[in-house]
Amino acid sequence: MRQKLLSEGAKELSYEIREIVKKADLLKKLGVNITWENIGDPIQKHHKLPQWIKDIISDMMKQDDTYSYCPSKGMLETREFLARQTNAMGGVQITADDICFFNGLGDAISKAYQFISRTSRVIGPSPAYSTHSSAEAAHAAHEPLTYKLDPNNKWYPDLDDLYNKVKYNPNVVGILIINPDNPTGMVYPLETLKRIVEIAKEFNLFLLADEIYINITYNGARAYSLAEIIEDVPGISMKGISKELPWPGSRCGWMEYYNRDKDEDFNRFCQALDNAKMIEVCSTKLPQLTIPKIFGDPRFKVYREETNRNIGKRSKIISDILSTVPQLTFNETFGAFYNTIIFRDGSLKPTQKLAIGNEQISKLVSSWVNNADGSPKTDIALDKRFVYHLLAAKGVCVVPISSFCSELQGFRVTLLEEDEETLVKTFTAIRDGIVEYLES
Numbered sequence: 001m002r003q004k005l006l007s008e009g010a011k012e013l014s015y016e017i018r019e020i021v022k023k024a025d026l027l028k029k030l031g032v033n034i035t036w037e038n039i040g041d042p043i044q045k046h047h048k049l050p051q052w053i054k055d056i057i058s059d060m061m062k063q064d065d066t067y068s069y070c071p072s073k074g075m076l077e078t079r080e081f082l083a084r085q086t087n088a089m090g091g092v093q094i095t096a097d098d099i100c101f102f103n104g105l106g107d108a109i110s111k112a113y114q115f116i117s118r119t120s121r122v123i124g125p126s127p128a129y130s131t132h133s134s135a136e137a138a139h140a141a142h143e144p145l146t147y148k149l150d151p152n153n154k155w156y157p158d159l160d161d162l163y164n165k166v167k168y169n170p171n172v173v174g175i176l177i178i179n180p181d182n183p184t185g186m187v188y189p190l191e192t193l194k195r196i197v198e199i200a201k202e203f204n205l206f207l208l209a210d211e212i213y214i215n216i217t218y219n220g221a222r223a224y225s226l227a228e229i230i231e232d233v234p235g236i237s238m239k240g241i242s243k244e245l246p247w248p249g250s251r252c253g254w255m256e257y258y259n260r261d262k263d264e265d266f267n268r269f270c271q272a273l274d275n276a277k278m279i280e281v282c283s284t285k286l287p288q289l290t291i292p293k294i295f296g297d298p299r300f301k302v303y304r305e306e307t308n309r310n311i312g313k314r315s316k317i318i319s320d321i322l323s324t325v326p327q328l329t330f331n332e333t334f335g336a337f338y339n340t341i342i343f344r345d346g347s348l349k350p351t352q353k354l355a356i357g358n359e360q361i362s363k364l365v366s367s368w369v370n371n372a373d374g375s376p377k378t379d380i381a382l383d384k385r386f387v388y389h390l391l392a393a394k395g396v397c398v399v400p401i402s403s404f405c406s407e408l409q410g411f412r413v414t415l416l417e418e419d420e421e422t423l424v425k426t427f428t429a430i431r432d433g434i435v436e437y438l439e440s
Contacts, residue, residue: 023368023388024397030361035426037413038397040182040337042246045416050303053245056293060286070285072278074101074254081292082239082254091228092258100274101283104251105212105240106131112208112236112255113139115272116173121145122208123165124176125157127183127340127404127412132176132210144405145169151329151342151408155186159195166203174206175199180213180223180335183404183412185315187221187335193229200233206266207235212243212253213336215304218312221334227258234259234266241287243336244304245294252287311337314415314423321427327438333415340401342410348386350376352440354393354433365392383409386437394429 024034036044060066073079079096087093102108113135116122122136126146133144147162149155166172175196179188200207209226217223226237240253260267277283294300315333322341323330329342356362369385370376376385381402390411391397401410413430417423 019403020387020391020397020399024391026364027361027392027395030358030364032361032392033395034391035396035422035429037426037430038399040243040414040416041248042243042337042416043248045414046418047246047307047416049245049247050299052297052299053294053303056297057286057290060289060293066286066289068285070282070288072280072282073097073274074099074283075285075288078288078291079254081296082256085295086225086227086237086256089225089228091225092230094227094256094258098257098260098270099254100257100277101252101254101288102277103253103283104242105210105238105253107251107283108238108253108255109135109210111273111276112238115269115276119171120173121169121171122174122176123147123162123169123172125149125178125181127401127406127408129178129182129210130404132178133405136176145172146405149181149184149186151184151331151340155181155184155331155340156189157192157196159192159199162196163199166199166205172203172205174208176208176210177226178210179226180217180221182210182213182336183338183399183401184331184340185333185336185338185415186331187217187223190224190229193224197229197231197233200235201231205233206263206269207233209235209237211237212240214239215244216308216311216337217335218308219315219332219334223335227256230258232259232262234263236270241291247287250287251284252291310418311415314417314420315339317420317423318413318415318427321424321431322434325431325434328434329410337415338412339415340404340410340412342401342408343383343386347438348382348409350382350385352386352389352437354389354437354440356389356393361392365389381409383411386434387411389437390430390433394433396426396429396433398430 020038028034079099082099083094083096109131123145124132128146137144148158150158214223214225226235235258237256242248257270260270319332327344327347333339365388368388369380383400383402387398387400398411398413401408
């Protein structure tokens with residue numbers, strides 16, 4: 001090209017949650033039956049929406065106005081409804097003008113980092129959710145900046161690590177919270193959130209909260225929203241219906257801006273996000289129209305509570321199966337629908353493998369993890385080697401934690417399989433695969 005075409009940040013764009021599918025598809029063509037534990041799609045795992053929710057959506061589809069453009073920031077009635085819900089929490093108060101809709105949180109996340117100054121950074125948790133970490137790293141043309149979640153302390157944030165990284169990195173302008181957390185299933189304790197607010201106040205930062213799972217908690221946990229604890233700190237909450245309704249194919253998410261009047265620079269940032277959506281005209285209209293009707297229906301709370309209880313039940317089943325392996329650090333989950341399981345130091349070695357009966361499949365996996373002479377590739381993370389062998393030998397697709405901007409070695413699973421027999425079979429296969437792999 002006449003000039004350099006690709007930005008330096010482009011190399012930071014990766015999404016192992018989907019990348020692993022490419023490997024799985026190759027194995028499918030060779031006859032391996034795949035059980036998908038890589039992505040958080042409740043519908044794919046046999047979840048059925050109640051008929052009354054489907055009826056609301058179908059009724060909206062029959063109305064002619066559904067097919068027109070909507071206001072750039074989103075439907076006013078829906079934004080007013082969401083503002084009332086946030087204000088009812090008793091914390092920060094917002095209006096409909098403080099809400100802007102996007103085509104899913106992926107769109108919102110991309111826009112948020114796109115308009116932050118290239119030299120400014122947002123520090124986020126590690127293990128990191130790839131959409132956030134990749135977008136932030138791409139905007140800065142640098143590797144992600146993260147604070148540690150501690151697997152030896154229920155995956156709670158290492159607040160000393162966060163404080164020191166903020167203190168000694170003046171480029172940090174914001175702190176990302178994913179609550180409940182993806183990929184660990186941890187729910188931030190109230191005192192931890194309050195301390196993060198204090199850090200933001202001390203260093204004049206804004207807070208960014210991904211709260212797509214805010215109403216998905218179980219086993220006695222309660223997630224505190226950013227609106228409840230933010231006080232007078234500027235902040236943005238990202239929410240949506242893809243996980244909670246759930247309607248992942250709707251691509252319907254929104255941002256709520258908090259305390260815009262407390263900082264003019266932050267206010268201009270929020271305005272830029274609104275303007276970006278205005279240039280695109282608007283986000284998808286149909287799912288916006290259904291939000292007040294579905295979330296405002298008293299049946300939805302009952303449905304959500306029952307669904308959460310079922311996720312909690314599945315988390316207990318998974319715990320009973322995997323917590324028996326001594327080489328694993330296993331934490332029970334309390335929110336979202338994921339669990340991150342970590343191999344203890346020294347458990348994984350580059351020479352380990354699982355027996356694969358099909359010679360063609362065995363050679364394929366060997367080409368992924370070994371050099372032509374059979375020696376282990378040094379650029380393949382040890383947990384990724386395990387994940388590839390598990391995929392080929394047991395047909396279970398999980399995601400390596402080293403791909404979540406983490407130095408830890410492990411894998412992420414979902415808690416979504418609604419058929420209990422299949423759930424037990426899948427996680428028994430994972431457990432057996434771990435034991436066989438570590439003993440090889």
